[in-house]
Amino acid sequence: MVVELGHFALVLALLVAIFQMVVPAYGARTNDDRLMAVGEPAALCQLGLLIVAFLSLTIAYVTSDFSVANVVANSHSTKPLLYRISGVWGNHEGSMVLWVLILALFGAAVAAFGRNLPPTLKANVLAVQASIAVAFMLFILLTSNPFLRLDPPPADGNGLNPILQDPALAFHPPFLYAGYVGFSIAYSFAIAALIDGRIDAAWARWVRPWTLAAWMCLTLGIAMGSWWAYYELGWGGWWFWDPVENASFMPWLAGTALLHSALVMEKRDALKVWTVLLAILTFSLSLMGTFLVRSGILTSVHAFAVDPQRGVFVLAIMTLFTGGGLALYALRARDLRQGGIFAPISREGSLVLNNILLTTACATVFIGTLYPLALESLTGDKISVGPPYFDWTFGPLMVPLLLALPFGPLLAWKRGDVLGAAQRLAFAALLAIIVMVGTLAVLQRGPWLAPFGIAIGVFVMAGAVTDLASRVRLGSVPLGDAARRLVNLPRSAIGTALAHFGVGMLVVGVVSTSAYREEKILVMKPGEVVSIAGYDITFRGVAPRTGPNYREEVAVFDAARGGTQVSHLEPSRRIYDMPPEPTTEAGIHPGWRGDLYVVLGDAQTAGGYAVRVYFNPFVRFIWLGAVVMFIAGAISLSDRRLRVGAPGRARRVVAAPAE
Amino acid sequence: MTMRKPTTRRMFSRARPARAASALLACLAAMLTAGAAFAVEPDEILPDPALEARARAISSELRCLVCQNQSIDDSNAPLARDLRLLVRERLKAGDSDGQVLRFVEDRYGEFVLLRPPLSWHTLLLWIAPVLALIIAVWATARAWRRRQAVASAPSQAAEPLTSDEEDRLREILAENEGEPPIRD
Numbered sequence: 001m002v003v004e005l006g007h008f009a010l011v012l013a014l015l016v017a018i019f020q021m022v023v024p025a026y027g028a029r030t031n032d033d034r035l036m037a038v039g040e041p042a043a044l045c046q047l048g049l050l051i052v053a054f055l056s057l058t059i060a061y062v063t064s065d066f067s068v069a070n071v072v073a074n075s076h077s078t079k080p081l082l083y084r085i086s087g088v089w090g091n092h093e094g095s096m097v098l099w100v101l102i103l104a105l106f107g108a109a110v111a112a113f114g115r116n117l118p119p120t121l122k123a124n125v126l127a128v129q130a131s132i133a134v135a136f137m138l139f140i141l142l143t144s145n146p147f148l149r150l151d152p153p154p155a156d157g158n159g160l161n162p163i164l165q166d167p168a169l170a171f172h173p174p175f176l177y178a179g180y181v182g183f184s185i186a187y188s189f190a191i192a193a194l195i196d197g198r199i200d201a202a203w204a205r206w207v208r209p210w211t212l213a214a215w216m217c218l219t220l221g222i223a224m225g226s227w228w229a230y231y232e233l234g235w236g237g238w239w240f241w242d243p244v245e246n247a248s249f250m251p252w253l254a255g256t257a258l259l260h261s262a263l264v265m266e267k268r269d270a271l272k273v274w275t276v277l278l279a280i281l282t283f284s285l286s287l288m289g290t291f292l293v294r295s296g297i298l299t300s301v302h303a304f305a306v307d308p309q310r311g312v313f314v315l316a317i318m319t320l321f322t323g324g325g326l327a328l329y330a331l332r333a334r335d336l337r338q339g340g341i342f343a344p345i346s347r348e349g350s351l352v353l354n355n356i357l358l359t360t361a362c363a364t365v366f367i368g369t370l371y372p373l374a375l376e377s378l379t380g381d382k383i384s385v386g387p388p389y390f391d392w393t394f395g396p397l398m399v400p401l402l403l404a405l406p407f408g409p410l411l412a413w414k415r416g417d418v419l420g421a422a423q424r425l426a427f428a429a430l431l432a433i434i435v436m437v438g439t440l441a442v443l444q445r446g447p448w449l450a451p452f453g454i455a456i457g458v459f460v461m462a463g464a465v466t467d468l469a470s471r472v473r474l475g476s477v478p479l480g481d482a483a484r485r486l487v488n489l490p491r492s493a494i495g496t497a498l499a500h501f502g503v504g505m506l507v508v509g510v511v512s513t514s515a516y517r518e519e520k521i522l523v524m525k526p527g528e529v530v531s532i533a534g535y536d537i538t539f540r541g542v543a544p545r546t547g548p549n550y551r552e553e554v555a556v557f558d559a560a561r562g563g564t565q566v567s568h569l570e571p572s573r574r575i576y577d578m579p580p581e582p583t584t585e586a587g588i589h590p591g592w593r594g595d596l597y598v599v600l601g602d603a604q605t606a607g608g609y610a611v612r613v614y615f616n617p618f619v620r621f622i623w624l625g626a627v628v629m630f631i632a633g634a635i636s637l638s639d640r641r642l643r644v645g646a647p648g649r650a651r652r653v654v655a656a657p658a659e
Numbered sequence: 660m661t662m663r664k665p666t667t668r669r670m671f672s673r674a675r676p677a678r679a680a681s682a683l684l685a686c687l688a689a690m691l692t693a694g695a696a697f698a699v700e701p702d703e704i705l706p707d708p709a710l711e712a713r714a715r716a717i718s719s720e721l722r723c724l725v726c727q728n729q730s731i732d733d734s735n736a737p738l739a740r741d742l743r744l745l746v747r748e749r750l751k752a753g754d755s756d757g758q759v760l761r762f763v764e765d766r767y768g769e770f771v772l773l774r775p776p777l778s779w780h781t782l783l784l785w786i787a788p789v790l791a792l793i794i795a796v797w798a799t800a801r802a803w804r805r806r807q808a809v810a811s812a813p814s815q816a817a818e819p820l821t822s823d824e825e826d827r828l829r830e831i832l833a834e835n836e837g838e839p840p841i842r843d
Binding site: 364 | 768769
């Protein structure tokens with residue numbers, strides 16, 4: 001009954017979305033206030049219905065209703081509650097319901113908080129947002145319905161793949177989707193602006209917080225996935241340039257570029273046309289990510305050809321919104337008035353450089369991901385484009401970006417003084433050089449470029465600190481004054497510096513763990529000791545253990561440094577009950593200097609176990625950097641300037657007679 | 660779909676279906692599986708550390724053909740193990756890195772190389788990043804020059820504010836009073 005209710009709510013949500021797509025847009029065209037005004041309640045109503053649909057599916061999962069085909073395929077009655085809930089979006093059908101729910105959430109947020117938007121813009125934004133919802137709800141109902149029943153129902157379900165039964169992975173999809181789908185707001189605003197034929201700084205002021213919120217979620221979502229891969233897949237890798245990863249990385253790169261170009265548009269009324277294009281492209285890349293993963297085309301071009309129904313549907317959606325958006329852009333972009341001129345050396349200029357390099361990097365990932373697919377379907381030749389390709393192409397593009405990054409915030413708008421910025425960065429540069437020389441002198445191993453890479457990361461971090469220090473005039477005013485200035489700084493300035501600091505941390509983590517990772521692969525018998533990175537690790541033995549829905553073999557290791565025990569590691573090998581599949585759990589001792597990472601292998605016929613021991617220096621900086629970027633985004637979002645959509649303020653504006 | 664070999668205990672090649680964007684791949688992951696993770700086994704390692712380091716570097720350039728996007732260095736599939744042993748054999752026989760890669764490519768085809776060699780059908784792939792950068796710089800320069808031309812032309816005066824807009828402006832100014840000016 002609950003499931004039918006959910007199914008019905010989804011169909012009803014589709015009808016509401018069709019209404020929301022047609023009526024406000026028609027109202028905007030005919031300048032009818034009453035027709036335009038229906039967008040708002042329709043968006044809220046659509047959200048309410050989708051919440052009902054999503055909740056009813058969740059109830060089916062939580063209560064293990066095995067008369068529902070989707071639940072049977074992806075759940076099991078013995079699964080812990082958390083994974084019964086995360087199982088809702090741990091499969092194709094359920095994840096699409098989450099997709100449209102988040103889409104409706106963003107649409108409703110525009111309806112609820114956008115009371116001071118110009119009415120035609122708002123009506124068009126809600127209509128475009130609804131058109132995306134219509135496409136995806138049709139997709140769910142026609143090809144991927146999660147509400148279908150089974151008759152007769154089986155006694156129990158097939159279970160969720162055990163590697164997905166993990167806390168980080170339970171919350172990874174919602175964040176990732178909030179990122180993907182959040183960019184739809186930027187897209188809807190871009191299309192609405194093109195329909196309107198006018199665009200101003202207020203537009204950017206509106207789009208930027210939404211883009212920032214989406215970007216934050218995407219950053220955290222990608223980081224969670226990477227962290228999960230690190231500890232779950234059992235050899236400490238954290239990024240693989242896999243097409244699925246690239247599918248989420250491309251919108252991130254484009255979204256980062258959009259964030260920066262929207263800044264220029266908001267502050268200086270420049271780069272308008274480009275920002276609109278970037279908004280369209282960013283969401284198109286999100287759609288492409290959905291297509292790549294949902295169509296199964298990544299597994300093989302042939303898998304796609306065998307069961308093309310879903311793939312073709314998503315491809316059609318992607319073509320419609322990307323093609324439609326770009327066509328509208330081609331038709332209308334020249335009508336948008338350009339404003340704000342600037343010298344090449346200026347804050348704007350540095351943000352343009354940021355955009356050039358980020359979009360080129362994005363294009364590189366795009367080509368690297370799609371080239372093998374295109375080549376195979378055109379000529380039948382099979383080639384592989386793997387990590388070595390991306391290391392060679394993406395890496396060099398990041399070097400100038402990161403070197404230029406600390407200069408940007410130190411340059412003035414319109415016309416900047418690059419020498420002055422360089423002087424202020426002298427300390428940061430000096431610090432970076434000291435670290436580089438120090439790394440070379442102490443380690444004397446690894447790739448010769450690695451110390452340079454670490455120095456770049458340090459330069460970016462120190463540059464972010466310099467940015468804040470020069471804003472509060474640290475050194476030239478008394479310390480108390482500087483502290484007061486820091487408190488009074490706009491939060492967006494603090495957010496900028498903090499986010500850039502996070503980028504620096506990430507670079508340091510990536511380079512040091514890639515270049516200076518230590519590894520020992522050996523056979524160990526109980527009582528034996530292996531030394532790595534100053535740790536002495538003693539193997540104590542292996543014992544069986546039973547978990548809630550798995551059995552495992554647990555190995556016990558004691559790690560000591562200089563004779564004192566610092567950690568007790570328990571890597572294990574699990575076999576889950578349902579489905580009966582093996583996983584490896586690494587034993588990890590986290591630390592600032594780096595992670596000790598131990599993996600248990602097979603028992604050897606000659607006695608003992610195969611063991612892998614790693615030391616991953618500064619690996620935590622990768623995810624800490626991402627978390628810092630997320631926090632920086634949140635601080636920036638709390639800036640008064642960006643809270644245009646805050647309810648309290650919006651109400652006051654509505655009450656104002658001037659509206 | 661899966662690489663099931665029912666007779667062996669480790670039935671699965673360790674596919675890495677889901678990684679960073681794994682949510683999206685959850686359904687795929689249900690078909691593929693993560694098995695016990697162990698790639699390079701202790702008994703494979705060469706006694707000469709220099710040779711072993713070269714073997715590892717070469718292994719990370721070679722694709723495990725039965726996995727999804729894994730190098731043989733990361734994969735625990737039996738085929739990947741065979742390839743790792745083959746690489747080490749060739750190195751022991753005195754082959755250069757390039758010769759080893761060519762040897763494997765001759766047997767398994769270009770698909771095995773994770774870094775596709777430059778040839779006519781990968782030309783676009785390799786020049787794409789440079790091409791993209793050139794296009795981006797060129798388009799920026801063109802747009803900038805055009806803007807300069809427009810800006811140097813006599814500028815049209817800004818349209819005067821309507822009375823509504825003036826009211827609104829006064830209101831905003833009043834609202835901001837008493838707060839420190841926003842500086843950047």
